[in-house]
Amino acid sequence: MSEQNKKSTTDFGFREVPVEDKVKKVADVFHSVAGKYDLMNDLMSGGVHRLWKKLTIEQSGARRGNKILDIAGGTGDLTMRFSRIVGTEGKVVLADINDSMLKVGRDRLMDRGVAGNVEFVQANAECLPFPDNTFDVITIAFGLRNVTDKDAAIRSMARVLKPGGKVMILEFSKTDNPALTKMYDFYSFNILPKIGQLIAGDSESYKYLAESIRMHPDQETLKSMMQDAGLANCKFQNMTGGIVALHTGIKP
Ligand SMILES: C[S@@+](CC[C@H](N)C(=O)[O-])C[C@H]1O[C@@H](n2cnc3c(N)ncnc32)[C@H](O)[C@@H]1O
Structure with missing residues (x-):
């Protein structure tokens, strides 16, 4: 039985909320930020998120004709790149729980001429x-x-x-350099919500973003969770000093 099935509350950033409330709260965050999501990503990361995603694509081993699922695909950064790799014989499914993010993603990919081999599906990663x-x-x-x-969610992906095939989890993670951690914390809790307020008119969503990163399992814990889901050869690679980590696992 998974951890969440045993608990009646869960984290929403630094707050504990009833398990059944989290989906709606997360949905409100992404409905609110969808329109400014791409601009904010570039501003918040100084464009570095593009490198993290480029590395993920490079390590995916994706080939022409493959079928790829980009879950929580949002505005389609990875889907766009995969679509070019798999070509007309392949298919990419961009799945996301949030219809506002899916709409921004679909419009963006259409504008860029990415169509034909991409399907959009509203789905929860858990099932x-x-x-x-x-x-x-x-x-x-x-x-x-x-x-x-x-x-x-990891079990569902493995299924x-x-x-x-390969599961790839690109996610904010834990830095092990105290000086970097201090600077990163200052940036996350003092500057990020202000940029969110200025650009997207929403400091609360960006406060959640920073808090949710701190609540996320560290590299080793996430690796164990992947192993528990039956994935083999699980490993991770830190990027930008562990601010982000790419975890991979193979289905035996
Ligand atoms: C920070 S965005 C990432 C979007 C995109 N993958 C990227 O890297 O730019 C997180 C996405 O996760 C989606 N999401 C949140 N909870 C989800 C769930 N339970 N199942 C599927 N998608 C979910 C949100 O709607 C949002 O689009």
């Missing part, structure tokens, strides 16, 4: 609506920390992955 053994590669980028039952 993916796909048959067993469907996808060659599954990514979840900056999405897992928002999911209430993370163990269920729909083909044997030999």
Whole structure:
């Protein structure tokens, strides 16, 4: 049984809320930020999120003809890149729980001429609506920390992955350099919500963003969760001093 099934409350940032309230609270955050999401990503990370995503694509091993699931795909950064790799014989499914993010993503990909091999699906990562053994590669980028039952989500990803396929979890993680941690904390709790207020008119959502990062399992814990879900060869690679980590696992 997963951790969340045993508890009646869960974290929403630094607050404990009833388990059944978290989905709505997370939904409100992403309905609020959807329109300014891409601009804010570039501003908040100084564009570095593009490098984290580029590395994820490079390590995916995705090939022409593959079927790829980009869960919590949001505005489609990874989907866009995968769509070019898999070509007309392949398919990319961008799945996200939030219809505002899906709409921004669909419009953005259409504007860029990315169509034909991309499908958009509204789905919760905890219970993916796909048959067993469907996808060659599954990514979840900056999405897992928002999911209430993370163990269920990893199990669900493992179920729909083909044997030999790869799960990739790109997520904010833990720095082990005290000086970097201090600077990062100052930036996250003092500057980030102000940028959120200035650009998106919403400091609370960006306060949640910073808090949810701190509440997310550290590198080793997440690796164990992937192993517990039955994935093999689980490992992680830190980026930018551990601010972000890319975890990968293979379905045996
Ligand atoms: C920070 S955005 C990341 C978007 C995109 N992957 C990227 O890297 O730019 C997080 C996304 O996770 C989605 N999300 C949150 N909870 C989810 C869940 N339980 N299942 C699927 N998607 C979820 C949100 O709607 C949002 O689009």
